[in-house]
Amino acid sequence: WIQDTQLTFADALARAQNAAGMLAGLGLGAGDTLAVMLPNGLDFLDLWLGTTLLGAVLVPVNTALRGDGLRYIVEHCDARIGVVDAPLREAWEAALPAGCGPQQLLLAGDGVVDGRFALLTPLLAERHPAAPRADVAPGDLAAVLYTSGTTGLPKGVMTCHNAYAAAGLEYAQRYVRLREDDRLWTCLPLFHINAQSITVMPSLLSGRPAVMSAKFSASGFLDEMRRHQATVFNYMGVMITILLKQPVREDDADNPVRITAGSAAPAQLWREFEQRFGIQLVEIYGLTETAGVCLASPPDDVRIGRCGIPVSWAQVEIQREDGTTCDPGEPGEFVCRTDQANTMFLGYFKNPEATEGALRDGWFHSGDRGRRDEDGYFEFIDRLKDCIRRRGENISSYEIERTVNAHPHVAETAAVGVPSELGEEEVMVVVVPREGHALDPEDLIAHCAERMAAFMVPRYVRIVESLPKTPTEKIQKFELREQGAAGAWERPA
Template identity: 35%
Template sequence: MLNLSIILEDSAHHAPDRTALVFGALRLPYSMVNSIANQVANLLAARGIGRGDKVALLCPNVPYFPFVYFGILKAGATVVPLNVLLTPREITYHLTDSDAKAFFCFEGSPELPMGARGREAAGAVPGCEHFVVLPATPLATESEYGEALWAALDGMSGEFETAQTSPDDVAAILYTSGTTGLPKGAELTHQNMLINTLVSDQMFPADPEGDVSLAVLPLFHSFGQTAVMNVSVRRRAALVLQPRFEPGQTLELMREEKVTMFAGVPTMFWALLSKIHADGGEAPRTLRVAVSGGAACPVEVLKDFESAFGIAILEGYGLSETSPVASFNQLSRPTKPGTIGFPVWGVQMRLVDDAWNTVEGEGPGEIAIRGHNVMKGYYGRPEDTAEVLRDGWFRTGDLATRDEDGYYSVVDRTKDMIIRGGFNVYPRELEEVLMTHPAVSLVAVVGVPHPSHGEEVKAYVIPAPGATVGEEELVAWCKENMAAYKYPRVVEFRESLPMTATGKILKRELRP
């Protein structure tokens, strides 16, 4: 018997009165979160949903997310968390592809009508028999979109005996963003996710006073789910929920709640620093741990953060398919800024070529991973699974180098690499150089079609506040600072760059 929900049950048993969730003025203790999750589990059991059944959850970072997430796990079912920005057509696809029998959906707002979208999608999927609305108004028992959670939970016991699940049972199906083709559901087992939570938790000493973790990374995403929510629950910390990243509000929450742990993607750290510099404000001083992942963090941002906050950002690496944490700059050895560290406990990494042969020495090669964190496979897609999994090794699609101490550095996504006139150009390398220019605040480099070179290098630049640099001047500077075959010939200035809900720059939207 192994069930990921043990992390909540253990914390509720040993520290029932400790604050588990902070949301605005709301402070909810571990005992209450656990008993509401038990009610959700009882509700599912009463509706005939149990071990092996799939239950979708579309919900921002509000208390409903952990209530329902752990309730689904306790019932022995599989959680299918969905991106809150999905359209009805996309939700229908995910519900159908995952064979979801039930769907818990947040009501949303006029700007983001999740309830209306969810209702429409659920109506189009015959197999999805139960649609439960998570009302935007606290404790509301009615909703225009269907059965409200609080009405459904009425009369349900706050006690529940967790279903017997095996280590290899699927705890969650996490959909990859689908940069190529349709999104695929990575099946993560209870063992995958529990060990990843334990290993991630043990990398940082706990604060004797009790940690306070800020959840602004979406909890529907693997990074927010494991490294923020599950680690926080496991270490009996207080989890401060922020539904939407807004740098000013994030800094305010850090100060007010005395946040000790923060995980984000590079664009979030960049935005926090931009806000501090723009306001001439002081950075919060309670942070003990700052973790970056999801994409490589520009070295300029790492330097700036350390001087503003007084602590270094620790970079790690992982994917939905690896639960997600695979490597990290762990405290047992010196941190190397700009690297993704070395494999975490119980995980192996190597570099491979296109034919799966091991690349010795520095590389570059594609990262392959083996260990307790590697997914079972893509749900219902044996061919796609066979393409990326071999003898327990998972190939990631990320190109990296490795130094003599075994630290890895991501060069780029294999699909982001630009081939210009037969030469390989790695956008990440050029972005790092461009970020050192005083007039450049943020940059994304992509390949655009070219009649004779195949691809040309183009940079999209958000200028630094008050900066006045022209395209020609910046191209000339690049020419001086980069090899002739790789410097961008085209620069386009933008006020913002397209980003995913998790804050990653969407390069596919920048390509023509």
């Protein structure tokens, strides 16, 4: 199911073959790049699979991008053809005026034909001659997915065909253990690795149906699960928090979902979620560079607050700054490597310096901070650059945020370090209240003091309407640090 349209696998193949013929007729061939700026939908799926049949390279573009960020990706990826959703045409043309970017442009949805754009829908509706299927090797480039950090230019992660398959198969067989009666569901965007690797790929490899929704709706979530009889979905941690803040209903556990897998589920909400909704949580960890997963929790041995053990093809360690391996329980950086070919990224597109910086002594350095316990299970702590140093203590902003987000009047928060008059840093939380709720800083601090070590309790609270974010929804903490604590509420000494 894609929104309200149902396809068989044979339908999907026929549509992909026709899309491949259409793209080949426009001059797209093996190794060429196709930039698509589309939401979840049939057009995206047709073009992605059609591109794969041609041996061409998909470059999915985040639909929230604007301005210089959009222009950089489209020009950097050397796209031969660009496909743009009609509502995004204005943003595309503002970022890429005539003469910039690919000269062949297709407009998806309703629009006006002019000298710059041709309409995609009638082209896909035509019957096109079959294009010769490319002889694709497992290590050939399948897609370039641009990841945006909070600073610096995006990096294009080169993902090969086998990396997609390896991640999807591992997820399907070992971590959600797909059954004959399962149906996958996702609301996460197809322009990210998550929906691609752990919804579409498991569906294609297992033959189990998948449902792709346009967006996440907390109030309508369970009704959608029931309507589609979905049994497996993939989550982001914030979805768990938001669902638990919905009004309790007697039929919350009366739903078809048996298991969900994802990242950053708040440990303190884990059992409450499972008991209220009757859904097992399975935590995984990965990055675009690892095709979405390199650690995962076996469903019969899940540890609350842990993101699992290495998948079959991955070697994962926690390392110190000097590259030595941390002792169990000692915080350090997540690093990953593999001894199986074509299971991780191939490097950063046209960016050898960034590739060299990320791959050191054969290890991919994630920039994430964590620890490994005696049993070999890993725990995510924070992004390295987001760790707060206060009076000799290293404080995880992630742990603070988990606690603050558990407050019933909080929608989301960001914890940052701001300069202290005593040296090092003080903790400040920047908080967005839930709609229709007033938030008292003193009440929030009391909530924190009951649930965290005294040295972690925020000194400053700033209440805002929204947090600054990148187009990929990462909070731009550097902006919050630059603003400092001036004007924020301060906890009495």
